[in-house]
Amino acid sequence: MIPLSIKDLEFKRELAWYSMQDEQKAAASDFSVGYIDFLNKAKTERECVKELTAEAVKNGYVNFNDVISGKIKFEPGLKVYWINREKALMLAVLGSKSPVCGLNMVGAHVDAPRLDFRPNPLYEDHDMALVKTHYYGGIKKYQWVNVPLALHGVVCKKDGTKVIINIGEDANDPVFIINDLLPHLAYEQIEKKASDVITAEGMNLLIGSIPFASDDKEESKGVKANVLNLLNQKYGITERDFNFAEIEIVPALPARYIGLDKGMIGGYAQDDKVCAYTAFKAIIDMDKIPEKTCACYFSDREEVGSMGNTGARANWLENFFYELCNAYALANNDKIDAGVAARRSMASTAFLSADVTAAFDPNFSEVSEPMNTAYCGMGIAFEKYTGHRGKSGASEASCEFFTSIATVLDKAGIPWQLTEMGKIDKGGGGTIAQYMTDLGMDVIDCGTPVLGMHSPYEVTSMVDVYWTYKAYSEFFNKY
Numbered sequence: 001m002i003p004l005s006i007k008d009l010e011f012k013r014e015l016a017w018y019s020m021q022d023e024q025k026a027a028a029s030d031f032s033v034g035y036i037d038f039l040n041k042a043k044t045e046r047e048c049v050k051e052l053t054a055e056a057v058k059n060g061y062v063n064f065n066d067v068i069s070g071k072i073k074f075e076p077g078l079k080v081y082w083i084n085r086e087k088a089l090m091l092a093v094l095g096s097k098s099p100v101c102g103l104n105m106v107g108a109h110v111d112a113p114r115l116d117f118r119p120n121p122l123y124e125d126h127d128m129a130l131v132k133t134h135y136y137g138g139i140k141k142y143q144w145v146n147v148p149l150a151l152h153g154v155v156c157k158k159d160g161t162k163v164i165i166n167i168g169e170d171a172n173d174p175v176f177i178i179n180d181l182l183p184h185l186a187y188e189q190i191e192k193k194a195s196d197v198i199t200a201e202g203m204n205l206l207i208g209s210i211p212f213a214s215d216d217k218e219e220s221k222g223v224k225a226n227v228l229n230l231l232n233q234k235y236g237i238t239e240r241d242f243n244f245a246e247i248e249i250v251p252a253l254p255a256r257y258i259g260l261d262k263g264m265i266g267g268y269a270q271d272d273k274v275c276a277y278t279a280f281k282a283i284i285d286m287d288k289i290p291e292k293t294c295a296c297y298f299s300d301r302e303e304v305g306s307m308g309n310t311g312a313r314a315n316w317l318e319n320f321f322y323e324l325c326n327a328y329a330l331a332n333n334d335k336i337d338a339g340v341a342a343r344r345s346m347a348s349t350a351f352l353s354a355d356v357t358a359a360f361d362p363n364f365s366e367v368s369e370p371m372n373t374a375y376c377g378m379g380i381a382f383e384k385y386t387g388h389r390g391k392s393g394a395s396e397a398s399c400e401f402f403t404s405i406a407t408v409l410d411k412a413g414i415p416w417q418l419t420e421m422g423k424i425d426k427g428g429g430g431t432i433a434q435y436m437t438d439l440g441m442d443v444i445d446c447g448t449p450v451l452g453m454h455s456p457y458e459v460t461s462m463v464d465v466y467w468t469y470k471a472y473s474e475f476f477n478k479y
Helices: 022-041 045-058 064-068 223-235 239-244 270-284 316-332 338-347 362-367 399-411 433-437 462-478
Strands: 079-084 088-093 104-109 114-125 128-136 149-156 162-167 204-208 245-251 256-258 264-267 294-299 350-353 380-383 416-418 442-447 458-461
Touching (some): 022 045, 022 256, 045 079, 045 270, 045 294, 064 079, 064 316, 088 270, 104 270, 114 223, 114 239, 128 223, 149 239, 204 223, 239 245, 270 458, 270 462, 316 338, 350 399, 350 433, 350 462, 380 462, 399 442, 399 462, 458 462
Parallel strands (some): 104 294, 104 350, 350 442, 380 416
Antiparallel strands (some): 079 088, 088 294, 114 128, 114 245, 128 204, 149 162, 149 245, 256 264, 380 442
């Protein structure tokens, strides 16, 4: 064995900018343009699925239901999409090998922390029309006051029609706001704990202030009546329709570059749209037939525990493996039971849980352990485990699996870093990784570091976004 120098023995991390060639820097800048556009178009899970599906169809993807039904035959190179209730999505490029050999998968979530309309939301108080809200996911409630907000969602009417709501994104649209208390009268408020400064019941959205004008004495008057009238004129809905609505309240803030050098990107819902977009681009840009089927799984409801029939705990994912193996068997006269094949396929699958992690923030350095944290600008971040305190509530990747992934990235010269979610007893978090390991897959978390996670305006490094994309691409093409 040839002795190594001390320099070769040590491992040091540095900003990816230092080692990047000019063409790579230009590619990262170009990639960020499409990413920012995506952030502005896809603020909700429904909008994300719609945008990704439309782009996939443009790139030759066909409905997986046509493969399931036998209308389209399973064959290597076929590109398919499968939608779950407009909130979750699967994309796959079918490989030359049987899916029993396992898949190479990347899975991200497309929901994000937000506010929702409550079932009976609209009321009037002292000549103001307000909407009662219910927060979704882990937020700091005080961050959502005095911020311009937009309404996104759908309303299902009694006649079966579906109305799409989108108010606050166009420059000519009004925006909405949750008022905060002025500092002159906030002496008691500012003495409270941060979690109590703004209460959940106090997060009421200001939606109108002009009363309904009518000469009919029997007609309802007031500000609430005027808001209902305006909504009826624009969308044909009534107050009862709110009972059958999914209306989300999100920041009316466009994604933009951050800093004089434009090296960072600010925008809402980068957790986890950044991993969803980079994974999507990675599979869309594949230019060859893979040996193993490659797939992207975009799930809903991760921010509230992945429950529900569109979340990662649902058996929809297992159904995909079953239908995939069954379609292969029918096309190739394979007699293996589809259920057995699906179980073997999942147990042989390599899965990248594509989710963001906390980036080191100099303003809050006390919550991070400097040697084991992610830094903006150092590339995609891997986490062998997430969870809380004593590694509870998460899976842990084996050293064999992690080494095999890292080796692929090292050969391609893709910068990556290894991290934990802050100091051990300071908090923590989880991803969909644990639910994939329940199915027998080899899984590791990896994604883009984020500043201000779960805030109305999160921040990422342009180069981290780019190298996340390149890492997922290399996984699909070379693993």
